[in-house]
Amino acid sequence: MARVVVDVMPKTEILDPQGQAIVGALARLGFDGISDVRQGKRFELEVADGVDDLTLEKIAADVLANTVIEDYTVTRVQVQA
Amino acid sequence: MARVVVDVMPKTEILDPQGQAIVGALARLGFDGISDVRQGKRFELEVADGVDDLTLEKIAADVLANTVIEDYTVTRVQVQA
Numbered sequence: 001m002a003r004v005v006v007d008v009m010p011k012t013e014i015l016d017p018q019g020q021a022i023v024g025a026l027a028r029l030g031f032d033g034i035s036d037v038r039q040g041k042r043f044e045l046e047v048a049d050g051v052d053d054l055t056l057e058k059i060a061a062d063v064l065a066n067t068v069i070e071d072y073t074v075t076r077v078q079v080q081a
Numbered sequence: 082m083a084r085v086v087v088d089v090m091p092k093t094e095i096l097d098p099q100g101q102a103i104v105g106a107l108a109r110l111g112f113d114g115i116s117d118v119r120q121g122k123r124f125e126l127e128v129a130d131g132v133d134d135l136t137l138e139k140i141a142a143d144v145l146a147n148t149v150i151e152d153y154t155v156t157r158v159q160v161q162a
Binding site for chain 2: 026
């Protein structure tokens with residue numbers, strides 16, 4: 001069994017209104033020095049050992065991310081015997 | 082300027098219906114071997130050098146996460162001069 005993390009973030013050229021709302025909220029709450037926030041998604045998958053990296057790429061690209069507006073990274077974080 | 086990543090995930094004892102929906106969708110699409118998915122949020126912050134770790138903890142706990150149902154981790158990933 002392996003733990004796989006898929007991080008999905010809006011592409012840098014895509015506006016992120018949620019992130020901008022957080023920047024504004026932090027300034028109003030008195031937290032200074034935060035110049036930019038971008039909000040994305042994090043998926044933690046429990047994956048059987050037989051699942052290969054190509055399949056994980058396909059899951060990330062086809063199911064978890066919208067690759068028109070989002071970038072993703074796939075990371076295996078833990079492998080147990 | 083530093084890049085700070087805040088990962089926010091539903092606590093393990095909290096049901097995650099979004100994640101369960103993804104498990105079901107993956108099985109229907111023919112991706113076998115994915116036994117669990119949990120969906121959370123990832124925030125990438127651009128932070129001025131003067132912002133200390135205590136302030137970042139407070140931002141994560143008070144603004145970005147709902148600590149009743151979510152856990153968070155704060156990670157500094159990059160520091161530029």
